[in-house]
Amino acid sequence: MKTSQNLLALFNTAVLFTLILYFVSCQAKTQTQDDGPAKRLRDMGVELPEMSAPVANYVKYVKTGNLLFLSGHGACEEGKPGKVGSDLTIEEGYEAARLTGLCMLSTLHHAVDGDWSRVKQIVKVLGMVNSSPDFYEQPKVVNGCSDLMVEVFGEKGKHARAAVGMASLPGNIPIEIEMIVELTE
């Protein structure tokens, strides 16, 4: 009788510890620091711009669960304004998209408190190109941002995307991009 009691109590203890270990392992955060994106930005000779201030009554990003929603961004620094197709060439549009991507990386860097390892996946990019009505090469323009994300984050940078042509954009900027990012926690 004592033996069976002992066994039962020991069994209970064992299962309990298993459950506790399960909990702990589930909630432990991966502590490995990923220096990849920081290093790659350095290798590319790129310095992130200062995070720009919102131009109206909104914030640059909102985190919900482990999804980060970034506001529509233009480039942080002023560039050539106008519509791609009439005022800007595809190449100039590509460059504007890349600068816009850098501006979004600056915001993202702020959102993860400077810890790039918290970026799990670039989920979705909506590239909205200020387009003349007969300009049909939006994908080549938005690649300026997409290429940057893949350069910086590798596989984690490959995202779903839409590239479309807008009638006009704030301040006549050539491109505005919004982005959804999955974070690790």
Add this chain to the structure above:
Amino acid sequence: MKTSQNLLALFNTAVLFTLILYFVSCQAKTQTQDDGPAKRLRDMGVELPEMSAPVANYVKYVKTGNLLFLSGHGACEEGKPGKVGSDLTIEEGYEAARLTGLCMLSTLHHAVDGDWSRVKQIVKVLGMVNSSPDFYEQPKVVNGCSDLMVEVFGEKGKHARAAVGMASLPGNIPIEIEMIVELTE
């Protein structure tokens, strides 16, 4: 021997109760009622419009997890149609955006069964302004909606946002807005 068995059994019991309490606390919903938004709407002298019916084969909102995706909305009541920049002034566009925001609040109110405390955060606003090709002040127009959200929800109303110019919109309405909201459960 008996003592150690007793201790083991008591220890097991204690850990079990801790686990159970953890579960219960994790799943308990906050029951506090937040009358803030209802009161603020009253103070603003605003009455929400009736929730409008979809104009086609879709629904006004879909809830997934604790995210609520609202369909693109125009104002619930008919207003001046046309493109901002040519047919409407910035101020008229702002007013249309505010009325659109009220229409979205009406839908949101329905989605949370009238319990404003279930609104945790306005996450994302996409403000699509029917724009003449040379109109560049979309942010000032979309503020009509953003200002309303912040007035009604305070900090919870501050959202990520994109404001862009469309070639045209259904029924030639001046603005269409879609929104993502985080709910408490």
Add this chain to the structure above:
Amino acid sequence: MKTSQNLLALFNTAVLFTLILYFVSCQAKTQTQDDGPAKRLRDMGVELPEMSAPVANYVKYVKTGNLLFLSGHGACEEGKPGKVGSDLTIEEGYEAARLTGLCMLSTLHHAVDGDWSRVKQIVKVLGMVNSSPDFYEQPKVVNGCSDLMVEVFGEKGKHARAAVGMASLPGNIPIEIEMIVELTE
């Protein structure tokens, strides 16, 4: 004393098994196969097109949590290009939206490894219609996609939606659509 020890140990065991059962039931996946969508597609005499390749540096979809974000799609097969309102009629636009929907179903089918039962809900559709500046019937066009989703998925196919008019689209396609889908796991 022995009796109370026995009772305590038995009680612990009982609660443990309850907890374990709870865990197991929470994590068990519903294994029921839903042949509905496959059957309905057969009944409609529809064969899904091959999943198209991305035209630029992005992927067709990204899964985060149980949300699937689909990239902006055009129709998989080439169709009449141009703006709805001037180059295409509403009916031609509707048909293009339906073909775009089929192309998205092809991508979705790939994303769920051919198991339609993993589609829990079509959450959100953003229908972007290549529009002449005076075309105001975007909802009637985007219905081509929305009707298809409801035909194929029934209640699960009813989604939140925005339908808007773009200045231009890649390759001058008449419509580009992006979609968010909730999966079962």
